[in-house]
Amino acid sequence: MSSKTPLSPVIIALDFARRAELDALVDQLDPSQCRLKVGKELFTLFGPEIVRSLQQRGFEVFLDLKFHDIPNTTAAAVAAAAELGVWMVNVHASGGAKMMSAAKTALLPYGKDAPLLIAVTVLTSMHSDELAAIGVAGDAPAQVSRLAALTAECGLDGVVCSAQETPILRAQSSDQFLLVTPGIRPAGSELGDQTRVATPADAMAMGSSHLVIGRPVTRSANPLAALKAINQSLGY
Numbered sequence: 001m002s003s004k005t006p007l008s009p010v011i012i013a014l015d016f017a018r019r020a021e022l023d024a025l026v027d028q029l030d031p032s033q034c035r036l037k038v039g040k041e042l043f044t045l046f047g048p049e050i051v052r053s054l055q056q057r058g059f060e061v062f063l064d065l066k067f068h069d070i071p072n073t074t075a076a077a078v079a080a081a082a083e084l085g086v087w088m089v090n091v092h093a094s095g096g097a098k099m100m101s102a103a104k105t106a107l108l109p110y111g112k113d114a115p116l117l118i119a120v121t122v123l124t125s126m127h128s129d130e131l132a133a134i135g136v137a138g139d140a141p142a143q144v145s146r147l148a149a150l151t152a153e154c155g156l157d158g159v160v161c162s163a164q165e166t167p168i169l170r171a172q173s174s175d176q177f178l179l180v181t182p183g184i185r186p187a188g189s190e191l192g193d194q195t196r197v198a199t200p201a202d203a204m205a206m207g208s209s210h211l212v213i214g215r216p217v218t219r220s221a222n223p224l225a226a227l228k229a230i231n232q233s234l235g236y
């Protein structure tokens, strides 16, 4: 384990529209407390420079752009993420096996420096009731299980799912298969648009390997205290 590798499984989702707000939060954080996630809003506003600036501060970055395109385009995008030196990058599993395999193959030249490659199954904002309207038969756990099996077959490192599905996925996957879970809500915090949720401690107990946490920390009156309380609840 490198000296900059955090012990905590927490990944903070940096969903900000203003650079000053982002900097005010990141100034309080230390790479030993968490990793950081750059998503669509931040990347669209500030581009690769924002990733580099977080890396220069010693943070490992999850580039959460959820690529979903034809295999050639997705593979090139994943390779671009590898050039940026991110710790983790993702695609949508619903892009299919050819797309995921092309993305995995694109990372081979990077060897041990390749980012972890994971695939989004069913967004944690979605309830099973919504799936029929997009042509998915069955409930969220069944669809997550199906897409996670496909992801594993394609040789990716893991999936994004809700903590609620992790017991099923732990039973069907190797111990090394990463289960990265957003939809994390400490007891009493607002759900917002998330529907398949769990507390940090429950998520870890059920089998999550990493917890993606945004608003419960970033929109807290005291983000550092909120993060420390979460880490403490997990024994870090």
Ligand SMILES: O=c1ccn([C@@H]2O[C@H](COP(=O)(O)O)[C@@H](O)[C@H]2O)c(=O)[nH]1
Residues within 6 Å of the ligand: 013, 014, 015, 039, 120, 122, 123, 124, 125, 160, 161, 182, 183, 184, 192, 194, 212, 213, 214, 215, 216
């Ligand atoms: O299924 C998914 C995939 C990605 N996300 C992202 O995680 C964070 C969650 O933020 P909160 O503020 O804690 O809800 C956000 O950046 C999403 O884009 C997800 O929530 N669910």
